[in-house]
Amino acid sequence: DVKVTQSSRYLVKRTGEKVFLECVQDMDHENMFWYRQDPGLGLRLIYFSYDVKMKEKGDIPEGYSVSREKKERFSLILESASTNQTSMYLCASSLQPYEQYFGPGTRLTVT
Amino acid sequence: KNEVEQSPQNLTAQEGEFITINCSYSVGISALHWLQQHPGGGIVSLFMLSSGKKKHGRLIATINIQEKHSSLHITASHPRDSAVYICAVPSGSRLTFGEGTQLTVNP
Numbered sequence: 001d002v003k004v005t006q007s008s009r010y011l012v013k014r015t016g017e018k019v020f021l022e023c024v025q026d027m028d029h030e031n032m033f034w035y036r037q038d039p040g041l042g043l044r045l046i047y048f049s050y051d052v053k054m055k056e057k058g059d060i061p062e063g064y065s066v067s068r069e070k071k072e073r074f075s076l077i078l079e080s081a082s083t084n085q086t087s088m089y090l091c092a093s094s095l096q097p098y099e100q101y102f103g104p105g106t107r108l109t110v111t
Numbered sequence: 112k113n114e115v116e117q118s119p120q121n122l123t124a125q126e127g128e129f130i131t132i133n134c135s136y137s138v139g140i141s142a143l144h145w146l147q148q149h150p151g152g153g154i155v156s157l158f159m160l161s162s163g164k165k166k167h168g169r170l171i172a173t174i175n176i177q178e179k180h181s182s183l184h185i186t187a188s189h190p191r192d193s194a195v196y197i198c199a200v201p202s203g204s205r206l207t208f209g210e211g212t213q214l215t216v217n218p
Contacts, residue, residue: 009152033205042210043197050204058205088152099144099159100206105152 003027004093004103012109019078021106023091032074033092033100034058034066043090049074081110114138115200117209124216130185132212134198143181144199144206145172154197157183188216 007022023032033048035058045058047066055066063085067075074093078085086109092100114137124130134143142161148154158165158172160181165172169188174181185192195211 040210043208045205048205090152090154092154099156101156102146102154105154107152 004091004101006089006091006103006106008106009104010107010109012111013078013081014111015082017078017081017110019081019108019110021076021078021089021091021108023074023076023093023103024072025074025093025101026072027093027095027101028071029093029095029101030071031094031100032068033094034064034074034076035090035092036060036087037090037105038087046076081108083110086110115198115207115209117196117198117212119212120210121213122215124188124214126189126216126218128188128216130188130192130214130216132183132196132198132214134181134183134209136179136181136198136200136207138200138202139176139179140200142201143174145181145183146197146199148195148197148211150194157196185214190216190218192216 004025013019034046035043037043044060046064049055049068065077089106091103094100116135118133144159145157146154160174169186171184193215197211198209199206
């Protein structure tokens, strides 16, 4: 079974803090994705990566950056957290883009 | 971009009822994905289908490629089926998701 893990289930940070969300997958997938999920808006793609050190912007990249130094790990970085970044963050990985396996999610609260 | 619409947004049912959730998309696709998200956040894949029908236990998914429409059915619904159900379609190299259907099954 594919396993996608995320570093935290719940996280509380203060406005202005730098926040790292880590995602690790164990199936040697090339593709990895970061989404945020908000009520009424569904899943929205922040960034994705097709290979180590490669990244592409999704639909809502503003305020975020990513890092993929190793194939199995994809990090989402909030350089200066703001209250409008309070959300559920979900990581996914895949071989084919349309067959994605999701992590358990990180519920981030920025106060 | 492939637009995806799900209906209904919210659905409340009594245990034992037959449930149908619908998904329509705007651009032709090779496959469609149904996902389930329980309270607490984790998303799991239920089905990926490109034609006809698939069945897994009490869950049945159908797709009509010509009409750009898919349905997810739950027979003999149970409170443990309460979750958000999401359909997703490929859009270039990514997935486009519907907004999800919140299903609540009362005992």
